[in-house]
Amino acid sequence: MKKAESRKKTADFTSCNGGRKDVGMDALIKDALQNTGTRIVASESLKQRIDFQIADRSAKEGHKMKRMNMKKVVLGVAAACVMVGTIAIAGSGVVSYMGHGSSIPDYTKFEDMGKAESEIGYSVGCVESFSNGFDMKGIHIIETVLQDESGQTLGEKKSLEITYSKGGEEMDVYCKKLLPVEEADIMEIGEYDRTLETGGITMGYTSSMYKAVPPDYEPTEEDKKAMESGRLQIGYGSAEIETSQYSRVVWVKDGIRYELMGFNVSLNADEMLQMAQEMVENGN
Amino acid sequence: MDEKELVQRLKGGDKAAFDALYEKYKNILLRMAYLISGQIFDAEDVVQETFVKCFLHIGELKKEEGFRSWLFQILYHTAYRHQKKRGREIPDEQIAIRADATDGMTSLDRIIKTENEKQVHDAVQSLDFKHRAVVVLYYYNEMTAKEIARTLGCTEGTVKSRLFAARKKLRGKLMMNGKGGGSYEEGGKQEENRRLYFL
Numbered sequence: 001m002k003k004a005e006s007r008k009k010t011a012d013f014t015s016c017n018g019g020r021k022d023v024g025m026d027a028l029i030k031d032a033l034q035n036t037g038t039r040i041v042a043s044e045s046l047k048q049r050i051d052f053q054i055a056d057r058s059a060k061e062g063h064k065m066k067r068m069n070m071k072k073v074v075l076g077v078a079a080a081c082v083m084v085g086t087i088a089i090a091g092s093g094v095v096s097y098m099g100h101g102s103s104i105p106d107y108t109k110f111e112d113m114g115k116a117e118s119e120i121g122y123s124v125g126c127v128e129s130f131s132n133g134f135d136m137k138g139i140h141i142i143e144t145v146l147q148d149e150s151g152q153t154l155g156e157k158k159s160l161e162i163t164y165s166k167g168g169e170e171m172d173v174y175c176k177k178l179l180p181v182e183e184a185d186i187m188e189i190g191e192y193d194r195t196l197e198t199g200g201i202t203m204g205y206t207s208s209m210y211k212a213v214p215p216d217y218e219p220t221e222e223d224k225k226a227m228e229s230g231r232l233q234i235g236y237g238s239a240e241i242e243t244s245q246y247s248r249v250v251w252v253k254d255g256i257r258y259e260l261m262g263f264n265v266s267l268n269a270d271e272m273l274q275m276a277q278e279m280v281e282n283g284n
Numbered sequence: 285m286d287e288k289e290l291v292q293r294l295k296g297g298d299k300a301a302f303d304a305l306y307e308k309y310k311n312i313l314l315r316m317a318y319l320i321s322g323q324i325f326d327a328e329d330v331v332q333e334t335f336v337k338c339f340l341h342i343g344e345l346k347k348e349e350g351f352r353s354w355l356f357q358i359l360y361h362t363a364y365r366h367q368k369k370r371g372r373e374i375p376d377e378q379i380a381i382r383a384d385a386t387d388g389m390t391s392l393d394r395i396i397k398t399e400n401e402k403q404v405h406d407a408v409q410s411l412d413f414k415h416r417a418v419v420v421l422y423y424y425n426e427m428t429a430k431e432i433a434r435t436l437g438c439t440e441g442t443v444k445s446r447l448f449a450a451r452k453k454l455r456g457k458l459m460m461n462g463k464g465g466g467s468y469e470e471g472g473k474q475e476e477n478r479r480l481y482f483l
């Protein structure tokens with residue numbers, strides 16, 4: 001009796017739905033899930049927890065990122081206008097930088113270096129060509145905004161990134177005027193793999209692994225140890241995990257921090273320090 | 285201000301833009317997370333982590349137009365990881381603390397009102413994570429197979445296959461519940477259960 005009644009009801013139901021049995025099930029599931037969903041609302045405390053965690057994580061990640069060059073953050077991002085980086089500076093009230101730079105150079109001729117320097121408000125003393133054959137290819141102006149914890153803008157400044165190329169290889173020199181709150185950015189001499197001194201300026205070379213990872217990547221224990229030791233930097237946003245070797249030479253001269261850097265470059269420490277020396281001496 | 289502009293402003297570090305996007309998506313994400321996880325506590329944790337990642341990594345979103353899919357993708361992966369990590373009971377004292385934090389939405393009875401909803405909820409929760417996620421995105425979010433594929437990072441074929449398998453299992457579960465009857469059939473709910481039985 002029950003089976004017969006069931007068949008009759010089924011027939012009635014399917015006939016109301018053009019004979020497509022699943023239409024009824026689809027509607028039922030959809031209604032049930034959507035009705036259930038509407039009764040769920042976010043608590044007031046959820047936003048507070050999110051804001052707290054953002055502040056906390058920004059500070060922690062910023063601490064790890066202090067030594068990162070902003071260029072690394074945009075690795076693999078080909079957008080015309082990109083966020084360059086977020087850095088936290090402890091104890092200064094400044095918790096982040098948001099930088100914007102274009103992947104298209106602002107200038108492509110060395111003669112325009114003066115214009116670029118006028119725009120940023122200070123001279124950087126870069127060379128047109130290095131003795132090893134790297135020639136200037138482009139000048140990028142990077143705008144940086146300093147913000148406090150609430151996102152309030154505290155100030156703005158501009159930096160330069162100069163790209164050099166030789167064959168298919170590229171190197172960048174990133175120049176930024178240091179603010180007092182950025183003193184913590186400067187690494188101790190002992191933290192470099194190798195150093196070279198010229199004219200009272202110490203240049204430090206380091207090389208580390210850079211790992212571009214998808215947005216949901218969770219660092220492994222090995223990653224964490226490598227990050228703590230400064231041997232690994234992680235950048236989020238890649239479709240798949242890609243690793244590259246990141247080499248750089250850093251020095252500070254006349255309140256300007258310089259960073260000569262490249263990914264998977266063929267140059268060794270001595271050759272990169274030599275390039276840095278040429279820049280330092282060119283500016284004297 | 286439209287979403288694209290909000291995302292652009294968020295990329296520039298505008299906290300107000302983040303707050304506006306949070307307001308727009310907080311309940312959508314929480315509902316998705318709940319339907320996928322089946323636990324309101326887990327859902328809030330997943331949404332919290334999703335928004336934190338959104339704020340910290342918004343600079344890596346290449347196209348502002350893809351924000352919605354990107355956000356759903358983060359939620360999906362976060363929920364998946366959360367699900368894998370779960371497995372321990374939440375201590376009683378933690379429940380008491382969180383009951384306040386979730387505005388009392390800890391009782392299943394307050395969320396699921398009808399027998400139909402309970403049966404569908406139970407049937408959906410009986411699916412494994414990946415099939416459940418496809419069901420939620422398809423039925424709750426009303427996304428196409430292509431959109432779901434983009435969110436889950438798989439092919440459209442995989443989505444269709446999962447959906448087919450999920451529907452088959454759901455149909456079986458719902459029919460079985462209808463036949464079992466007794467556990468959900470109380471008073472005026474009987475008629476609703478018949479709908480499930482006759483699918």
